Amino acid sequence: GAVVSQHPSRVICKSGTSVKIECRSLDFQATTMFWYRQFPKQSLMLMATSNEGSKATYEQGVEKDKFLINHASLTLSTLTVTSAHPEDSSFYICSARDRRGTGGKETQYFGPGTRLLVL
Amino acid sequence: QKEVEQNSGPLSVPEGAIASLNCTYSDRGSQSFFWYRQYSGKSPELIMFIYSNGDKEDGRFTAQLNKASQYVSLLIRDSQPSDSATYLCAVKGTSGSRLTFGEGTQLTVNP
Numbered sequence: 001g002a003v004v005s006q007h008p009s010r011v012i013c014k015s016g017t018s019v020k021i022e023c024r025s026l027d028f029q030a031t032t033m034f035w036y037r038q039f040p041k042q043s044l045m046l047m048a049t050s051n052e053g054s055k056a057t058y059e060q061g062v063e064k065d066k067f068l069i070n071h072a073s074l075t076l077s078t079l080t081v082t083s084a085h086p087e088d089s090s091f092y093i094c095s096a097r098d099r100r101g102t103g104g105k106e107t108q109y110f111g112p113g114t115r116l117l118v119l
Numbered sequence: 120q121k122e123v124e125q126n127s128g129p130l131s132v133p134e135g136a137i138a139s140l141n142c143t144y145s146d147r148g149s150q151s152f153f154w155y156r157q158y159s160g161k162s163p164e165l166i167m168f169i170y171s172n173g174d175k176e177d178g179r180f181t182a183q184l185n186k187a188s189q190y191v192s193l194l195i196r197d198s199q200p201s202d203s204a205t206y207l208c209a210v211k212g213t214s215g216s217r218l219t220f221g222e223g224t225q226l227t228v229n230p
Contacts, residue, residue, distance in 0.1 A: 032216050043222040044163070044207070049215070093162045097216055106211070107153070108218055113162040 002028050004096045006111035013084055014119055021079045021114045023094030029074040030096035034108065035067075038091045050077045074099075084118045091115050120145055123210050125221035133229050138195040140224050142208030145189070151211040152184055152191045153218065156204045163207055167193065198228040 003026040013019050023033055033050045048058045048069050056069035068080040077096075081088055093113040097106045124143050132138045140154075151170055155163035169175045169182040169191065181194040191210075195202055205225045209218040 034217065044220050046217060046220075049217055091162075106151070106216060107165065107168055108209075109165060110155075110162040 002109040004109045004111040010115045012117045019081045023077045025075045025096040028098050031099045032097040033077040034095045035079050036093045086118045089118045122219045123221040125224045128225040131227045132198050138198045140193040140206050142191045144210045146212040148213035149210045153209040154193045155207040158204045200228045200230050203227045
């Protein structure tokens with residue numbers, strides 16, 4: 001099966017600092033990656049769609065200047081939380097779409113997630 | 120109306136029973152349907168995907184799709200305590216590549 005990795009798995013930082021999270025597709029190429037956020041006991045919330053070589057598309061209410069997304073290659077996308085605050089503490093999960101599927105049959109595979117705690 | 124709806128549960132079944140999880144969607148043109156399992160504190164894991172009307176079986180799991188009724192379900196036979204998790208239904212609609220997720224159904228399998 002397709003494997004997606006995320007790094008780091010857990011990060012604790014001080015308020016005001018920036019945190020970078022990496023998402024990699026290990027055994028397939030992903031033209032599209034997605035970034036989600038999940039608060040405790042709540043469902044996944046899509047933050048943005050990241051396309052290789054182009055600007056990310058952000059969901060309504062997600063600040064693009066705060067959550068910087070870079071999708072520099074077919075296997076790597078990064079999410080940078082800038083000037084993090086305690087309310088940004090959450091579980092951040094990326095997923096990658098396997099481009100080998102076509103016609104609506106693309107499957108998304110999730111990374112293991114990054115737990116961010118901002119003090 | 121939500122784009123993808125699931126009963127939030129919790130759904131509780133005894134070990135060995137069949138667990139039935141249901142999902143309805145609003146975009147009639149949706150093409151692809153996925154079931155993910157999410158254990159507490161972990162990220163979602165793909166269990167099944169289905170594209171065509173009818174049943175698709177994989178081990179103890181059966182996905183059922185009825186596009187006319189805009190309904191997709193997941194059956195888990197011989198439920199085990201290790202199946203206890205939240206099950207997320209996801210639908211790929213007609214616009215773009217994003218998946219729309221339901222809020223998930225929490226399943227508990229009692230020994």
